[in-house]
Amino acid sequence: MRGMMMGRFQPFHLGHLDLVQQILQECDEVIITVTSSQFNYLKKDPFTAGERIEMIRNSIKESNLDLAKCIILPIENQFNIATWASYLKSMLPHFDRVYSGNIYVQMLLKNSQIEVVPPKFLEKEKYNATQIRSKIILNEDWEYLVPHAVSEFIKKINGKNRIEIINTSDTKPTEY
Amino acid sequence: MRGMMMGRFQPFHLGHLDLVQQILQECDEVIITVTSSQFNYLKKDPFTAGERIEMIRNSIKESNLDLAKCIILPIENQFNIATWASYLKSMLPHFDRVYSGNIYVQMLLKNSQIEVVPPKFLEKEKYNATQIRSKIILNEDWEYLVPHAVSEFIKKINGKNRIEIINTSDTKPTEY
């Protein structure tokens, strides 16, 4: 059986990693879907799809998880949300079950023959990507909230600086 | 002569129906243009184009209006608004007159040889789709503001639940 989880992973944190572990205890393989893959260098989406996939791979490698069982794939957001279940099916390998506590996701996948299972979230208030990005800007500790591999990677690509610049500059010639 | 009216119709309410009636008193046929047709499952746009067209048809059927005189068509929103008049002309059958009290619409259709006529709105503050969606969420009475056919249809597709879920879930993997 294959389970699927999804997120923007801006960045991938210990709550996400814990969910990967949960799923691998119940399923043979897990698809980790990186949503909003077309966005980057934005307040809510500072990292590119490629960078997010790298962070997730590195985190799985450094934990005791079997990378060969993890299928990490990007998904773009679509305008016509009513076709979302169908879009997921076309872009991802088959999956039997989605792990999500989001009632919106549950609604969209109803009538799609995909089972939605609410996962046990590891301290949801603590592990939260929005807060992690805030802490990075405010110079607070945040590294303990993400896998070591993620803080290493963000350091390597100078991610703190990127997030600060995105949040500081008031006007951007690239704004949509 | 053919009149045109437009709206997102999220949902179609008695004010809209009243306008259809007004137009049919002055014109041979009416085009009812469903704007933002590509959007759905969003706060401001919970219903799909297909569902909105169904609601409008059902409302017209249950009233004394002649459905054969009503041309209900979807229109997507465009980025380049300066071409909007031209886009309408390409996607809709010919129309002589637009019924709209919106000065923005009047401005966009100027120079397009389309006459814009301000309609008499039925108690504009009372019949308002944004407020109807709010009432649905707040469990207040709203059914009396829409044609019976609309409240029936929303019930049938479990629309109250959909609107609540869209408004409750804070993050959505599908957000643009």
Add this chain to the structure above:
Amino acid sequence: MRGMMMGRFQPFHLGHLDLVQQILQECDEVIITVTSSQFNYLKKDPFTAGERIEMIRNSIKESNLDLAKCIILPIENQFNIATWASYLKSMLPHFDRVYSGNIYVQMLLKNSQIEVVPPKFLEKEKYNATQIRSKIILNEDWEYLVPHAVSEFIKKINGKNRIEIINTSDTKPTEY
């Protein structure tokens, strides 16, 4: 019960009209879906969506069919064809059955809970939009292949001239 038929209708011909009649004998209402609605002024797609909808309405009016039972709606073509059934469902009111002899359509709608019924086509070789456009260019008789309302409409918008120009001019600044 609601039946659905689809086509580019470039132009709408007597074979199409015959199918509308067939469907209305078996169903309460028919959705006539105008595909490739975003295209126009092209060799295969000379007429705009608005013009095609007008031609279909006029044809139904002049026949003995009940226009109130005919739901004429445009559909854009999509890149990701695997999501096509889902896209149709989001953009059109509910339908129970598609009338199509196209095995490709049958394949795409499989797994979508939509029944596909092969219609009896009225002399398929004779009533064929590609051939009608050829005849128009070659100055051959073509009017007898379409409803009178269609040949009238094409005359009114100077459609013969448009088709000839599209086919003559070798380079177009608008080519995709």
Add this chain to the structure above:
Amino acid sequence: MRGMMMGRFQPFHLGHLDLVQQILQECDEVIITVTSSQFNYLKKDPFTAGERIEMIRNSIKESNLDLAKCIILPIENQFNIATWASYLKSMLPHFDRVYSGNIYVQMLLKNSQIEVVPPKFLEKEKYNATQIRSKIILNEDWEYLVPHAVSEFIKKINGKNRIEIINTSDTKPTEY
């Protein structure tokens, strides 16, 4: 050497013109890139790309600058911002240097072999397009902040009225 500057130019003001002058003192030619070119008739973007290009040309003509040295070109905004430097290079003639005080721009152009030079801005708080649009709405003096050619052009196209209508009308059928 060719310098490049960019902006939405909604509208082009004396601060922008001053920067053109600065660049032409240091470079042989200047590319003036009109960003967000696909947007118009919006609060932040009332003028079309064509109108903005016209305003800039007229302003340069009326000053002592050499129009033959000014390359005014539109650029659309893109979703995938990580490819922005590459997109600029494909759509613009070669340039050696970008004049921008925006650290976000500096970040995006790093690794692109394009030098970014912070310009001396002419009283940045005073010359500010957002404030100019506000003043237009509030009926305050604003003409002294833009080249004479710009206030003339805005008068000619009835731009004050356009900006007021865009800001007044609460709902727009064209909203994205």
Add this chain to the structure above:
Amino acid sequence: MRGMMMGRFQPFHLGHLDLVQQILQECDEVIITVTSSQFNYLKKDPFTAGERIEMIRNSIKESNLDLAKCIILPIENQFNIATWASYLKSMLPHFDRVYSGNIYVQMLLKNSQIEVVPPKFLEKEKYNATQIRSKIILNEDWEYLVPHAVSEFIKKINGKNRIEIINTSDTKPTEY
């Protein structure tokens, strides 16, 4: 008065330059519209918009024409061709007259209040961009068909090699 001419300019040749000259004899300024601006590295469109604009500027500089009177601007192709006149108007500064011998262009601009004037083409069979690209591939003389500035520019960017590679490689991972 402002005249407008358009082309893909793959590459800009002496026939194009001659037309610029003609227009400047009759008009105060000329808009040179570079169509299909979003395409490049393709058989029919080897050069980027930026490169084409550079070639045109260089050609005008080296001739006796006044660059300050030439407005060179890119235009993307659109799907919905029926809105093309309106799109041109939104993206370009005002123009009074289009110089084009193309009856397709004449048709699209009818009803747009833009006059279309057929130009006198300089030996149309001789000066032809498709043939120039063929000659480049076949190692035949082609430089005499383009302004000296264009052959210099193509040499500088190694354009002959690019065109050959595009035509040789049978499959491309980037094909649409």
Add this chain to the structure above:
Amino acid sequence: MRGMMMGRFQPFHLGHLDLVQQILQECDEVIITVTSSQFNYLKKDPFTAGERIEMIRNSIKESNLDLAKCIILPIENQFNIATWASYLKSMLPHFDRVYSGNIYVQMLLKNSQIEVVPPKFLEKEKYNATQIRSKIILNEDWEYLVPHAVSEFIKKINGKNRIEIINTSDTKPTEY
């Protein structure tokens, strides 16, 4: 070091698998990029991105290769090919080297700091996806040209039937 290879993989065949093996002998990890990922149910692109990723994973599993070292990712085709190198970098994890014999790819990646290495292809005429799809239609033997896992998968999803239908039906309502 990380190597990258790319293809449409319609379907993934033994030549592709051989290249994966080559790369893993020289690199630590391989990115297998599935191009044209947005296309499916088309003559040249019958399989969805999800199906192609599944075929590749299954093939690697059944061979002696280490799936944990294989990063299989989809890439959409883009219009503006001049930005392709930049687009690849944004959507994929870092890679040092691309294995490609395609001079077009080599040209596009020049100036991108990515090394392009021509691989040794396993009997290129024999292992060819276009021919495999032809053989499937013609009922010729083709299974020996693909990994066993691929022929099994195609059987399971009834892929032969899909390819036949795509090739038989002359008109498709979904055609772009």
